[in-house]
Amino acid sequence: MDITWLGHSCFRLHDADMMVVTDPYPASIGLRVDSRPATVVTVSNTHSNHSHSEGIAGDPKVFSAPGEYEYNGVTVRGIMTPLAEDQPREERNVAFTIEIGGIKICHLGDLSVPLTTRLIDELKPVDMVLVPTGGHCTLDVDHVYQTLQDLDAKIVIPMHYKTDGINVDVDNIDNFVRRMGLDAVQPQPRLVVTAANLGTDMRVVVMTSQGRPR
Numbered sequence: 001m002d003i004t005w006l007g008h009s010c011f012r013l014h015d016a017d018m019m020v021v022t023d024p025y026p027a028s029i030g031l032r033v034d035s036r037p038a039t040v041v042t043v044s045n046t047h048s049n050h051s052h053s054e055g056i057a058g059d060p061k062v063f064s065a066p067g068e069y070e071y072n073g074v075t076v077r078g079i080m081t082p083l084a085e086d087q088p089r090e091e092r093n094v095a096f097t098i099e100i101g102g103i104k105i106c107h108l109g110d111l112s113v114p115l116t117t118r119l120i121d122e123l124k125p126v127d128m129v130l131v132p133t134g135g136h137c138t139l140d141v142d143h144v145y146q147t148l149q150d151l152d153a154k155i156v157i158p159m160h161y162k163t164d165g166i167n168v169d170v171d172n173i174d175n176f177v178r179r180m181g182l183d184a185v186q187p188q189p190r191l192v193v194t195a196a197n198l199g200t201d202m203r204v205v206v207m208t209s210q211g212r213p214r
Contacts, residue, residue: 001101003191007031007211008168009050009109009160011130012038015101018074021060022096022107022130023050030167031211040074042096044109049168066094075099079122082113095123102195103127106151110160114143120150127198129153132160134170141179154198155205156180157191163209173206180204 001015009023010033021038025031029049037058043051046064053062061071069076078094093109106126115123129151132138138160139147148156162172177185185206 001103001193003157003193003207004189004210005157005159005207006033007163007166007209009044009107009130009132010211011107011157011159012036013098013100013105018072018100019058020074020098020100021056022098023109024052024056025049025211026052026055030165031209031213033211039072040076040098042076042078042098042107043094044096044107045091045093047091047110050110063096064094073100079119081109081111081115081119084113095119097123097126101193103193103198105130106153108132108147110138111147112138114139115147115150124151126151126153128155128157128193130157130159133158133173133176134161134168135175136170138170141175144176145179148202153202154200155191155193155203157205157207165211165213166209177206 004012008025011022013020019038020040022042038056038060041053041060041062043064063076066078066080077097081093081095096107098105104126105128107130162170187206187208189208
C-alpha cells in the first residue's frame with residue numbers, strides 16, 4: 001500500500017486499483033488536493049475542512065457516519081468518538097478504521113476528547129494510526145501520546161498540524177516530536193507499507209505534505 005499525505009487530515013491510500021481519500025479539504029485552507037479520482041472517501045466530521053468530498057474526482061463512495069462498510073475490496077468501520085462537554089451531536093467526530101491491501105489504518109479525525117477503554121478495544125487491532133497533533137480543537141500532546149500507547153500500532157503518522165501554505169489555526173509539529181522523544185525527524189513524501197515491513201515496535205513517520213499551494 002502506498003500512502004501520501006495531502007495536508008491537514010487528508011491522505012491518499014493506494015493499493016492496486018483501490019484509492020481511498022480521507023477528510024478532503026477545500027482550497028480555502030491554502031492548499032489544493034490534486035485531481036486524481038478515488039474509490040472511497042471517508043469524512044470524519046462535517047467541518048468544511050474535513051468534508052469537501054465534492055472536490056474528489058471519480059464519483060467515490062463517501063462514508064461519513066458510524067457503521068461497518070465494504071466497497072470494492074475496501075473495508076471501513078466508523079466509530080463515533082466522545083463529545084466534549086456541551087458539544088452538540090451535529091459536531092460529532094468519527095474515527096475510521098480502513099483495511100486496504102491487508103493493512104489496517106485508523107484515522108482518528110478531529111479527536112478532541114480521549115477515547116474510552118471500550119472505544120480503544122473496538123478500534124484495535126490496528127497497524128497504523130493517523131493522529132491529529134496540532135492541538136487547539138484536538139487532543140493535547142499528552143493525550144495524543146497516551147492514545148498512541150493504548151492503540152499500540154506499529155506506525156504512527158501525525159496530521160492536522162501547521163505546514164507551509166495552510167491557514168488553519170493549529171500548532172506546528174514540534175511539541176509532538178518532543179513528547180514522542182524524537183531527536184530529529186526526516187519527513188518523507190510517501191510511504192510504502194506491506195505486512196512484511198510493518199516492524200514490531202511503534203515508529204513515527206513524519207510525511208511531507210503533497211497538497212499543492214492554492
